[in-house]
Amino acid sequence: MLRGGVLRVSLACRGKRKLVFLRGSAYSVAMSDFPPVLKTALWMAGVRARESTKPNGLVSDPLAHVLIGQEGLEAALALEQAHPAPRALVRRMRLTDDLVLRLVKERSIQTVIMAGTGLDTRPYRLELPAALEWIELDYPVVTNWKNERLHAQQPRCTVERVGVDLSRPGAFASAVAERCKGRRSLVIMENVFHYLDLQEASTLLRDTHALGPGTLITADLPSPRFRKSHIGRRMLAEMESRKVHIGRATVANVDQFAATLQLRVLERYPIVCLNDDPHTWRNLKCPWWISKARRELLQVVVMECV
Ligand SMILES: C[S@@+](CC[C@H](N)C(=O)[O-])C[C@H]1O[C@@H](n2cnc3c(N)ncnc32)[C@H](O)[C@@H]1O
DSSP: OOOSSEEEEEETTTEEEEEEEEESSSSSGGGOOEEEEEEEHHHHHHHHHHHHHHHSSSSTTTHHHHHHHHHHHHHHHHHHHOOOOOOHHHHHHHHHHHHHHHHHHHTTTTTTEETTTOOOHHHHHSSOOTOOOOEEEHHHHHHHHHHHHHHHSOOEEEEEEEOOOOOOTTTHHHHHHHHTTTEEEEEEEOOOGGGGGHHHHHHHHGGGOOOOOOOEEEEEEEEEGOOHHHHHHHHHHHHHHHTTTOOOOOOOOOHHHHHHHTEEEEEEGGGGGGGOOOOTOOOOOOOTSSSHHHHSSEEEEEEOOO
16 A cells, blocks of 8 residues: 655556556545546446445445445435436346356356446455456556555455557457466456447457457447437436546447447347346246347347357
8 A cells, every 4th residue: 555755656647658657645636636537436436335225225345345445436416316226237237247157157257358447346255266356457547546445355356457548459368368278267348338439349349369269259239320319428428527537438339340340240249138036037038029239239249259
């Protein structure tokens, strides 16, 4: 932990370098100084913290509080009261939890890479095998934030954090290809596509081929209609109000998109129209009357590199 004195931190976000001077702070970046990109991660951690307090919540994340502190929690709760986060966000978190647990077991996954990991704490809160290696990728400011605040916590598997700008061609591959050589890998891209343009998102997905055929990817892919939908407008307005760079990658035809990137679609889940009653959560079927366009608004898709 870094304590006291004057500290100079170099933050690399989207190629821009920024110097931050802090006096007497316990951490290299304090809550009051965090950059816009960290606000979206804070928002998600706040959603998890709030969901964790519900008796039948879909997600339980005790470390969300550790990561954002009382100040962040209060900010997130105030925000939630003013603009409740769409339930689809919580369903996506839970769905991704379930997918990770199942795929790690069924496919004997050895390495999980979480791209745009934000303040997610799955290696601490999910029952993962101790032999698993978990690699988290995000901007250095986010990975440093987590390293400083989670150093006393015990993950269930090995965790490594790499600070990287994923919009740069080749950044993903150079961060993880060597580490994953010859290992069965799963890449999680949860809630990242909104921040990338289509070219950047495609490059990121193409880079996963460096990990070899059979590599699995879970990603939530918004359709072009998503931006105009109620949930899409709310999410994007929220990010714009926080001055977060948004790329807004959207995908009109998931199968075609995947095929052009030499990916095969294995599973898909229409996240906007899932029921979030915890008793029926495992029944992931979308009601029959929901239109195709609505099902495709925001899909969590499992793909495989071929
Ligand atoms: C909304 S948060 C989602 C975090 C996490 N996946 C979750 O659902 O809680 C989006 C994350 O993507 C990261 N991100 C966006 N663009 C990125 C880029 N070009 N390189 C690295 N990380 C990026 C942000 O820093 C942020 O932590």
